Amino acid sequence: MSTQTSAALFDQDAVRQAVDATLTHYMSGQTRNAHHRGLPQQSLQALSNFLNSGGKRIRPVLCVAGWQAADGAGVPEPVLKAAASLEMFHASVLIHDDIIDASDTRRGQPTVHRQVSTEAAIIIGDLALVFADDLLHNAGLGPEQLAAVLPVADHLRADTLHGQYLDISHAGEPPADPGPALKITRYKTAKYTIEGPLLLGAALAGADNAVRSQLSAYAIPVGEAFQLRDDLLGVFGNPHDTGKPALDDLREGKATVLMALALQNADSAQHRTLRRHVGNPRLDDDGAGQVRTILTDTGARATVEEMITQRRQNALTTLNAADLPTHIRTALRSLAFSATARTT
Amino acid sequence: MSTQTSAALFDQDAVRQAVDATLTHYMSGQTRNAHHRGLPQQSLQALSNFLNSGGKRIRPVLCVAGWQAADGAGVPEPVLKAAASLEMFHASVLIHDDIIDASDTRRGQPTVHRQVSTEAAIIIGDLALVFADDLLHNAGLGPEQLAAVLPVADHLRADTLHGQYLDISHAGEPPADPGPALKITRYKTAKYTIEGPLLLGAALAGADNAVRSQLSAYAIPVGEAFQLRDDLLGVFGNPHDTGKPALDDLREGKATVLMALALQNADSAQHRTLRRHVGNPRLDDDGAGQVRTILTDTGARATVEEMITQRRQNALTTLNAADLPTHIRTALRSLAFSATARTT
Numbered sequence A, B: 001m002s003t004q005t006s007a008a009l010f011d012q013d014a015v016r017q018a019v020d021a022t023l024t025h026y027m028s029g030q031t032r033n034a035h036h037r038g039l040p041q042q043s044l045q046a047l048s049n050f051l052n053s054g055g056k057r058i059r060p061v062l063c064v065a066g067w068q069a070a071d072g073a074g075v076p077e078p079v080l081k082a083a084a085s086l087e088m089f090h091a092s093v094l095i096h097d098d099i100i101d102a103s104d105t106r107r108g109q110p111t112v113h114r115q116v117s118t119e120a121a122i123i124i125g126d127l128a129l130v131f132a133d134d135l136l137h138n139a140g141l142g143p144e145q146l147a148a149v150l151p152v153a154d155h156l157r158a159d160t161l162h163g164q165y166l167d168i169s170h171a172g173e174p175p176a177d178p179g180p181a182l183k184i185t186r187y188k189t190a191k192y193t194i195e196g197p198l199l200l201g202a203a204l205a206g207a208d209n210a211v212r213s214q215l216s217a218y219a220i221p222v223g224e225a226f227q228l229r230d231d232l233l234g235v236f237g238n239p240h241d242t243g244k245p246a247l248d249d250l251r252e253g254k255a256t257v258l259m260a261l262a263l264q265n266a267d268s269a270q271h272r273t274l275r276r277h278v279g280n281p282r283l284d285d286d287g288a289g290q291v292r293t294i295l296t297d298t299g300a301r302a303t304v305e306e307m308i309t310q311r312r313q314n315a316l317t318t319l320n321a322a323d324l325p326t327h328i329r330t331a332l333r334s335l336a337f338s339a340t341a342r343t344t
Helices: A003-009 A012-037 A042-051 A058-069 A077-100 A118-137 A143-170 A178-204 A209-236 A248-252 A257-265 A268-277 A285-297 A300-321 A326-338 B003-009 B012-036 B042-051 B058-069 B077-100 B118-137 B143-170 B178-204 B209-236 B248-252 B257-265 B268-277 B285-297 B300-321 B326-338
Strands: none
Touching (some): A012 A058, A012 A077, A042 A118, A058 A209, A058 A326, A077 A118, A077 B118, A118 A143, A118 B077, A143 B143, A178 A257, A209 A248, A209 A326, A257 A300, A268 A285, B012 B042, B012 B118, B042 B077, B042 B118, B058 B209, B058 B326, B077 B178, B118 B143, B143 B178, B178 B209, B209 B248, B209 B257, B209 B285, B209 B300, B257 B300, B285 B300
């Protein structure tokens, strides 16, 4: 595998920069418009800051990859705007998610609701959702492209929200059955972060069923592995790398496969310790240390690592057999590693 | 004016029933789909209950009126679905609004966030917004209709959210200048409730500029009058009729034209009383009584009544001169009275 070839043919950094520029341009237009009409600009400023605060732009990158996977050429402006609309929707999801999880920081900065107020952040998240529509609707897509892409976007959004609802339904006291956590993983991450963006890009290029099936068969295991890695990092990761406080996931009592496996395999003393600490909003470093030990000692951590490896392998096998352009296969192969790697 | 002729030609009740049926059918489909995929149905049930809990369906009715105003014939299925999507968006707005205002009841029932949780209600509101898109995108509109209607829908939504942001920016300590309250009235109500739905329906019928201008010239004053009436009812109305607790607006310290005028005209003792009670979350009936007396004694209440009458008159004058189908003129004339009437 030559990452240089991949970079030359599918330049992820260039896509990221173009998406950033698209978002900045869009927000400038909205801010000018609000100024002109005497409307509040604080909301727009908060959203702009959030959009500028980092983020890997993985969804826009995958959208462009999906476009090229289905033989779309280059990165035309309408495709870029459609890709940027995914990032705008993501801002909406994260802003509301941070309210729901009562998170204080995101990407190393105070969350939007800590900067303004919960009330204001609810509206700012709604505004981002409406802007995501606006970006997509005004991307300059042809009538056929628009007709193909709108249902994909609507499904992606609804699936994400269903996944979030499942997530909060099980938070606080995570079940010892990994089933619900796997379903959350599938809807909230695999479909939302990997499959949806690829299929959206593919829809723009008028992909046939064969291409769509291949992309899905790659996307679901990679997306699940990505979330399983995220769950591990949420407990064992370095807050300096992850950008979020080390105790948030445990305090919230997030329903993860990791936690379900630990609860399943725990002896009664370990089980009591987990139930005492996980979902306790006042959990301290000492308690978190005890939980980490149990997650390791029960074998849950190792099993999740195996699940990640297995899923990545499935995705790579699918990819090798897939009838996709070589540079896209290379880029997706590279993503399967980077999205599931140990440290970031 | 013959309301019988109007009823025969533009049957608002029939439109309401058809919109209700469209929403029920849509939600059944979503629920079946969620059941099939093992996704949570509590969220969908809460949204269905909310949609079934009443509401005047004024926006869908106006959307159909806008369609017929621009010479659209009858109430075709795609127009009905586009109209229903406005009601779905409205559900999203109200569910989030009730969280923002910490309201306990709506339409005489517990608000969604009191039935489930604030966290769940944020997601349910988001879901309603995504469903509003889905309804509109899959209404079966032709490519030209879709291209015409999407920007109108996006503007309507963004304007509404800007109006809400303005609203919360000024709540708590309402200003003595009626300017901000009038702007909130314009964005949060006049554009959202009256102008936007009329223009959306008109866009579906490919309305020209002349028709659009006439509809706007009618809609803005009626919408402002509607909100001014709502502000009066929020303070002086009977909770049994309005469906919301009598003290909510005062406790919240809502920035209304009514309150601005009272603050402007109050003597220093009255001013102190208003500042003590308005925006106080523990305001009691006695305090509310004092505020009502001041709103009356300063002439604010009477001035707002005059403003309502004046705006209604402006709308009627516009309507009489407008080149619109007779049955639509009749229906809009009737609406100008019912939306601004004293008791409901």
